[in-house]
Amino acid sequence: MKSDDLLLAYVTRLGDNALVLAQRKIETVTLGPELEEELANANFALDYLGQARLFYTLAGELENAGRDEDDFAFLRSDHEFRNLLLLEQPNGHFGDMIARDFLFESFYVLQLEALERCRHAGVAAIAARAVKEVRYHLRHVGRWLVRLGDGTAQSHERAQRSIDDLWRFTGELFAADEIDRAFAKGFDGPDLEALRVQWQQAVAAVLAEATLKQPEDGWMASGGKQGRHSEHFGYLLAEMQHLHRSHPGATW
Amino acid sequence: MYTQGLDQKGQTANNRGTTESQEQLAAFQRRIDAEEKIEAKDWMPEGYRRTLVRQISQHAHSEIIGMQPEGNWLTRAPTLKRKAILLAKVQDEAGHGLYLYSAGETLGTSRDQMVGDLLSGKAKYSSIFNYPTLTWADIGAIGWLVDGAAIMNQIPLCRCSYGPYARAMVRVCKEESFHQRQGFDIMLALSRGTAAQQAMAQDALNRWWWPSIMMFGPNDSNSRHSAQSMAWKIKRFSNDELRQKFIDVTVPQAEFLGLKVPDDDLEFDKLTGHYRFGEIDWQELSDVIAGNGPCNRQRMARRRQAHDDGAWVRKAAQAYADKQAAKKAA
Ligand SMILES: [Fe+2]
Numbered sequence: 051m052k053s054d055d056l057l058l059a060y061v062t063r064l065g066d067n068a069l070v071l072a073q074r075k076i077e078t079v080t081l082g083p084e085l086e087e088e089l090a091n092a093n094f095a096l097d098y099l100g101q102a103r104l105f106y107t108l109a110g111e112l113e114n115a116g117r118d119e120d121d122f123a124f125l126r127s128d129h130e131f132r133n134l135l136l137l138e139q140p141n142g143h144f145g146d147m148i149a150r151d152f153l154f155e156s157f158y159v160l161q162l163e164a165l166e167r168c169r170h171a172g173v174a175a176i177a178a179r180a181v182k183e184v185r186y187h188l189r190h191v192g193r194w195l196v197r198l199g200d201g202t203a204q205s206h207e208r209a210q211r212s213i214d215d216l217w218r219f220t221g222e223l224f225a226a227d228e229i230d231r232a233f234a235k236g237f238d239g240p241d242l243e244a245l246r247v248q249w250q251q252a253v254a255a256v257l258a259e260a261t262l263k264q265p266e267d268g269w270m271a272s273g274g275k276q277g278r279h280s281e282h283f284g285y286l287l288a289e290m291q292h293l294h295r296s297h298p299g300a301t302w
Numbered sequence: 303m304y305t306q307g308l309d310q311k312g313q314t315a316n317n318r319g320t321t322e323s324q325e326q327l328a329a330f331q332r333r334i335d336a337e338e339k340i341e342a343k344d345w346m347p348e349g350y351r352r353t354l355v356r357q358i359s360q361h362a363h364s365e366i367i368g369m370q371p372e373g374n375w376l377t378r379a380p381t382l383k384r385k386a387i388l389l390a391k392v393q394d395e396a397g398h399g400l401y402l403y404s405a406g407e408t409l410g411t412s413r414d415q416m417v418g419d420l421l422s423g424k425a426k427y428s429s430i431f432n433y434p435t436l437t438w439a440d441i442g443a444i445g446w447l448v449d450g451a452a453i454m455n456q457i458p459l460c461r462c463s464y465g466p467y468a469r470a471m472v473r474v475c476k477e478e479s480f481h482q483r484q485g486f487d488i489m490l491a492l493s494r495g496t497a498a499q500q501a502m503a504q505d506a507l508n509r510w511w512w513p514s515i516m517m518f519g520p521n522d523s524n525s526r527h528s529a530q531s532m533a534w535k536i537k538r539f540s541n542d543e544l545r546q547k548f549i550d551v552t553v554p555q556a557e558f559l560g561l562k563v564p565d566d567d568l569e570f571d572k573l574t575g576h577y578r579f580g581e582i583d584w585q586e587l588s589d590v591i592a593g594n595g596p597c598n599r600q601r602m603a604r605r606r607q608a609h610d611d612g613a614w615v616r617k618a619a620q621a622y623a624d625k626q627a628a629k630k631a632a
């Protein structure tokens with residue numbers, strides 16, 4: 051890929067992560083365990099939706115081919131999305147969602163902190179705004195993980211299984227590819243190896259407080275960042291894009 | 303709003319058997335007549351308290367159940383901007399539920415008890431939410447008509463004699479008028495859109511018009527509780543007055559959209575300055591209230607599922623809090 055394309059791919063991928071997680075969260079609206087959580091979930095989904103729109107709008111500007119946020123969200127096919135596999139997994143139960151958010155956001159906060167300091171002004175500006183939102187989410191989900199882990203025997207067992215099941219998707223967070231390397235080099239972007247060390251420390255501290263065991267790093271799934279998804283992804287996209295694609299060119 | 307069932311089913315005041323002297327009742331009525339706000343700690347007749355708990359909890363339940371028909375289009379909203387606006391709206395409704403449960407709690411009934419009454423089927427919610435959202439245009443129609451009707455009902459509630467309810471309504475009304483404008487904006491985009499979009503908008507109006515005007519409840523002549531609620535200044539206008547006001551405001555909006563209101567008897571009366579309209583199918587309203595609307599079972603099943611699926615989470619949070627408290631005490 052040319053360097054312009056690599057930058058475009060990097061920014062689009064940030065948008066894809068945000069949109070796919072927003073969509074998964076939206077699926078659970080009205081299913082929260084209590085009203086306060088219903089509000090938090092919608093609030094966090096709105097934050098991610100807002101981030102996706104900013105990243106896609108920036109991507110459209112970088113590409114300069116007339117695509118807007120909706121073209122990125124609704125008119126690309128599955129292999130053109132390069133989100134993390136972790137984020138497209140079905141929601142599962144409340145503990146699974148807390149584990150997913152905790153594992154991802156522990157990474158995403160670090161990624162955004164690095165992006166806030168990077169030399170691409172457009173990306174840095176979005177990251178500066180997003181990092182405040184995600185720090186707040188992470189505190190919220192971290193507290194929930196502790197409550198579940200150190201709650202009842204049943205919640206402990208469920209939370210442990212959620213962490214165990216999702217652990218195999220965490221390798222991809224740090225698996226740098228050509229797109230990551232180009233951004234790191236060209237714009238002083240995050241060094242994923244360095245983030246891995248910080249992430250492990252942060253995650254270990256919360257797991258310990260939650261009385262949960264940190265799984266061994268075994269086989270790790272990958273492919274989402276390159277556009278190779280799990281079976282679940284096609285359904286997510288089909289549902290999200292169906293109405294928009296059914297009325298080509300319509301204004302809503 | 304969302305309080306129509308209140309007028310359907312009532313209990314006679316003061317069946318708790320407490321004694322309320324004529325002097326107390328008269329003094330209370332004097333405060334009401336002087337437009338004083340009644341606060342949680344003030345003395346109030348049992349009937350007043352019960353009426354408010356029923357109305358406020360029903361209103362809260364309606365906010366919560368009302369998230370479902372709109373939530374139904376969140377994953378499929380046609381643009382990211384519309385998705386964000388709809389999500390913010392659904393979140394507002396959860397917030398309204400929360401303020402209203404809090405207002406209800408000031409009257410001595412816990413949120414758990416109110417929610418328990420919803421889940422057991424004892425408490426009602428607005429029948430409008432038992433209709434399905436079949437197309438995206440239904441999201442526009444709900445905002446425009448259902449939130450529009452809710453505002454008509456709720457603006458007078460901002461002056462309700464019970465302080466905590468009135469104050470909750472002030473916050474709620476600000477957000478409802480935003481919802482109404484957003485709903486109208488969806489309808490506007492559709493009615494200026496493709497032929498398929500215009501047809502979608504007309505179909506939504508066809509299905510939502512009559513249920514929306516039923517939201518104001520039965521005719522005044524059949525409304526059992528209106529008189530007492532009016533005397534207590536919980537209610538300021540009658541069902542028929544509010545319904546007429548809604549129709550007078552909404553019909554010109556439909557015309558502006560180029561849509562036809564599905565009522566062949568609809569006619570502007572120059573003498574009165576009001577629209578005359580056709581007969582409402584009251585049988586349909588009582589069927590839906592009795593549980594036989596298109597989505598009653600579905601709505602309740604989803605609410606119960608969320609409640610049941612969340613039980614282990616609530617238990618865990620409680621267990622954790624207990625452990626922390628024990629540690630602190632030690
Ligand atoms: Fe509301």
Ligand SMILES: [Fe+2]
Pocket residue numbers: 395449477478481
């Ligand atoms: Fe509303």
